[in-house]
Each structure stands twice: as C-alpha cells, then as structure tokens.
Amino acid sequence: MTTLSFDKSKLTSFVNDEELAMIQPMVTVADEMLRQGTGAGAAYTDWIKLPTEYDQAEFARIQAAAQKIKKNSQVLVVIGIGGSYLGARAAVDFLNDYFNSAYSDGEREFPQIIFTGNNISGQYLNSVIKLIGDRDFSVNVISKSGTTTEPAIAFRVFKQMLEDKYGAEASKERIFATTDAKRGALKTLADDQGYEEFVVPDGVGGRFSVLTAVGLLPIAAAGGDIEQLMAGAAAAQNDYADADLQKNEAYQYAAYRNILYRKGYTTELLINYEPTLVQFGEWWKQLQGESEGKDGKGIFPASGNFSTDLHSFGQYIQEGRRNIFETLVRVTNPASDVVIPEMEADDGLEYLQGKTMSYVNRMASDGTLLAHVDGGVPNMVVEIEQQDAYHLGYMIYFFEIAVGISGYLNGVNPFNQPGVEAYKKNMFGLLGKPGYEELTTALRERL
Ligand code: PA5
Numbered sequence: 328m329t330t331l332s333f334d335k336s337k338l339t340s341f342v343n344d345e346e347l348a349m350i351q352p353m354v355t356v357a358d359e360m361l362r363q364g365t366g367a368g369a370a371y372t373d374w375i376k377l378p379t380e381y382d383q384a385e386f387a388r389i390q391a392a393a394q395k396i397k398k399n400s401q402v403l404v405v406i407g408i409g410g411s412y413l414g415a416r417a418a419v420d421f422l423n424d425y426f427n428s429a430y431s432d433g434e435r436e437f438p439q440i441i442f443t444g445n446n447i448s449g450q451y452l453n454s455v456i457k458l459i460g461d462r463d464f465s466v467n468v469i470s471k472s473g474t475t476t477e478p479a480i481a482f483r484v485f486k487q488m489l490e491d492k493y494g495a496e497a498s499k500e501r502i503f504a505t506t507d508a509k510r511g512a513l514k515t516l517a518d519d520q521g522y523e524e525f526v527v528p529d530g531v532g533g534r535f536s537v538l539t540a541v542g543l544l545p546i547a548a549a550g551g552d553i554e555q556l557m558a559g560a561a562a563a564q565n566d567y568a569d570a571d572l573q574k575n576e577a578y579q580y581a582a583y584r585n586i587l588y589r590k591g592y593t594t595e596l597l598i599n600y601e602p603t604l605v606q607f608g609e610w611w612k613q614l615q616g617e618s619e620g621k622d623g624k625g626i627f628p629a630s631g632n633f634s635t636d637l638h639s640f641g642q643y644i645q646e647g648r649r650n651i652f653e654t655l656v657r658v659t660n661p662a663s664d665v666v667i668p669e670m671e672a673d674d675g676l677e678y679l680q681g682k683t684m685s686y687v688n689r690m691a692s693d694g695t696l697l698a699h700v701d702g703g704v705p706n707m708v709v710e711i712e713q714q715d716a717y718h719l720g721y722m723i724y725f726f727e728i729a730v731g732i733s734g735y736l737n738g739v740n741p742f743n744q745p746g747v748e749a750y751k752k753n754m755f756g757l758l759g760k761p762g763y764e765e766l767t768t769a770l771r772e773r774l
Pocket of ligand 1: 408409410411469470471472473474475478532533534535617744747
C-alpha cells in the first residue's frame with residue numbers, strides 16, 4: 328500500500344469517467360493559478376512549498392523550546408483560536424494516547440497540552456486553571472494578527488497566573504509567542520517583554536499553518552516527531568505535483584467534490600471511526616469552510632464520528648435529504664488494539680470472541696459505507712497505513728493541496744476569509760471598543 332490511498336470505486340453510480348475527463352481542463356487551469364501564483368489570494372500560498380522550504384534555524388529553536396518545556400513544565404497551555412490551534416490540537420490527539428490530554432496527575436513523559444483561548448467562556452478558563460492546579464506550566468500564545476480577542480483575554484489571565492507563581496522575570500522564560508514577524512499587539516508585547524518568539528510566515532494563512540511554528544511547537548512539546556511530520560508532508564508535496572488527474576489523487580478528490588457539488592451534493596461529511604481523529608475533522612472543517620464558503624457558494628463541511636454518530640444522525644444520512652456525500656478517513660493499522668475476550672456466559676457475542684476490535688470497526692465502516700451508497704450517499708475513502716507523524720503530515724498536505732484546487736474550481740478565492748470579520752465587528756461594537764461608537768449605537772437599537 329502507498330502512504331495514502333484514495334478510493335473512489337464507490338462513486339461509480341454517481342459520477343462517470345467521462346465527467347472526470349471533462350473537468351481536467353478546469354483542473355489544469357486551477358493548478359496553474361495555484362502554482363504560478365496567478366489566482367486570487369496568491370500571496371497566501373507559501374504553504375505549497377513549506378514542507379521543503381521551511382526555516383531550518385527556527386525549526387531547531389522549536390525543538391529546543393519543546394525540550395525546555397518538557398524539562399520545566401508538567402503542563403503546556405496553548406492559547407489560540409481557529410487556524411492558531413485546530414491543526415495542533417488535531418495532531419496532538421492523533422499522535423497520542425486518546426486521554427493523554429486529559430490526564431491531570433501521575434508520571435508523564437511529556438507535558439500535558441491544554442488548549443485554551445478558543446472560546447470566551449470564563450467557566451472553561453476556570454476549569455483550565457483548576458486542571459493546572461499546583462503543577463509547573465508554560466504558555467505558548469499563538470496569534471498571527473496578534474489582536475484576536477479570545478486568545479488575548481486568555482493570555483492576560485495566564486500571564487498573570489505565571490507572574491504570581493514564578494515572578495515577573497522568571498515567568499518570561501515560560502512564555503513562547505508565535506505571531507507575525509513584524510506586526511500586531513502580541514509582537515509588540517513579546518518584543519517588549521523579551522519572550523521567545525516564533526513566526527507565522529506572511530504567505531501562510533491561519534488554516535494552512537499547522538506545519539509552521541503554530542502547530543510544530545505544541546506538537547513537539549507533546550512528544551510528536553515533527554521531523555517525520557515534515558517528511559511526510561514533503562513526500563506528499565512531491566507526489567501531488569502533477570496537474571494530470573490520472574496521476575494526482577489529491578486533485579481527483581478535489582475534482583470529484585466539485586462534480587458532486589454541481590449535482591446538488593452540497594454537504595460533505597468527513598467521517599472517522601477513531602476518536603483520535605475527531606479533532607482532525609475539526610481542523611478539516613475550518614480548512615474547507617473558510618477556504619470555500621464565500622460568495623454564496625461552497626460545500627458545507629461537517630464531520631461524523633462513527634460509530635457513535637450512527638446512533639444519532641445516522642438515520643438522516645441513510646434516509647434524509649439527498650444532498651450529502653461522505654469522505655471516510657481511516658487508518659489501516661490502528662495504534663493499538665483489543666482482542667474480544669472469551670466468556671462462558673452467553674451474551675450473544677460468541678461469534679466475535681478472539682477477534683480484534685479493529686476488525687469489528689473495519690466491518691462496521693465497510694458495512695456503513697455500502698449502506699450509505701445504497702441509500703444514495705456518494706462515498707470516497709482516504710486511507711493511511713499507520714497512525715504516525717509521517718502519515719499525518721502526508722494526509723494534511725493531501726487535504727491542503729486539494730482545497731486550493733477545489734476553491735479555484737468553484738470560482739472563489741480560497742485564501743481569504745472576509746466573513747470572519749463580520750462577527751468581530753459586531754462584538755467590538757457591542758463591547759464599546761473605541762472607534763466603533765456608531766456601530767455600538769446602531770446594534771444596541773436593533774437588539
Ligand atoms: O484561518 C484563519 O485565518 C483564522 O481562523 C485565524 O486563524 C483565527 O481567526 C485566529 O487568528 P489569529 O491567529 O490572528 O489570532
């Protein structure tokens with residue numbers, strides 16, 4: 328098996344070969360726009376070559392910072408929202424034991440990673456503070472703009488907590504700031520305070536930043552092999568460089584999505600059968616939704632955590648409105664397995680004893696896939712062989728390059744996110760932020 332296999336064999340009753348051939352000229356143009364930098368948003372496409380052209384010196388500093396955190400901290404608090412946390416969180420879950428981030432005591436080889444600054448809940452912050460308890464901790468605050476409200480509020484709280492615990496000077500040794508190279512409030516503060524800084528490169532948007540310091544520092548601190556992560560992404564960069572649909576499965580995925588979308592399949596579910604992939608689905612939702620959902624268009628990205636969700640909205644998928652297609656992400660060899668034990672008493676499971684849970688899971692996913700296809704839900708399968716950093720890096724790149732092509736195929740700029748500003752403006756207005764006075768009055772009247 329190759330590092331990643333893309334199976335579209337269950338699409339035959341929904342899309343024919345001719346349709347794929349018909350879309351090739353559009354894919355060729357989209358590829359040119361993406362790689363020659365002639366498409367909208369070209370200034371934000373540096374992620375394309377990132378796996379082979381990253382800052383080696385900074386990479387070494389990331390490794391060193393991760394070691395330092397490992398030595399002096401039992402907890403790393405990662406503060407960031409959207410692209411400034413989703414990739415790291417997906418990778419930390421994928422590469423670790425499922426409850427790794429939930430353990431709060433006992434011996435740990437690596438610090439516990441706690442993500443915060445991704446909501447505006449005081450209750451959540453209090454829970455994080457409680458979870459840290461008396462343990463030694465460090466903070467990685469991540470914000471490209473350096474001005475996003477959610478992480479800025481959380482950072483104030485944890486900066487104060489560090490200063491109370493370690494004193495103003497020593498706490499600076501425990502703060503790592505990942506932000507723009509030149510601009511923003513966080514950059515100014517980090518320069519002023521002398522925090523160790525890492526850069527979110529100019530040409531890499533938040534949702535494409537998991538392979539920069541944004542993702543790499545938390546992943547490395549959690550014990551992830553970031554060299555292998557980059558090596559996997561570099562292999563994918565090499566493998567998915569051809570505009571020919573017959574030779575490029577990431578482009579095939581983009582093309583099939585586009586064909587299905589035009590036929591009325593407007594919602595895509597990214598399906599997993601493995602709890603350590605749940606957060607990967609969250610990362611993917613941002614990647615797709617923020618890249619494609621604009622100008623009144625775009626496939627709505629959602630996720631399904633099976634078999635759990637088969638017992639909730641599985642009914643809808645099987646028999647509800649026929650506008651859904653699914654992309655199943657699965658790992659051939661699970662990180663660990665359980666053999667179903669023998670039992671004398673009859674609980675009706677005799678036919679399964681001695682079999683592995685992964686075998687049962689596989690049968691569940693195969694059975695569901697066929698049932699959904701029979702029910703009118705197109706299905707594609709993205710499968711990686713192992714649950715490790717190399718394969719994760721490879722798969723991340725597969726979805727990133729696909730969304731670039733997909734966005735251009737659908738006639739949008741896949742690299743901006745103008746819609747994200749609308750809620751922020753209203754929030755600032757309602758909070759009475761200086762400079763928003765007129766909006767404050769207008770919004771309060773409407774409420
Ligand atoms: O992808 C994006 O651009 C956004 O989701 C941002 O990552 C998110 O809004 C956080 O922004 P920042 O990193 O500037 O705090």
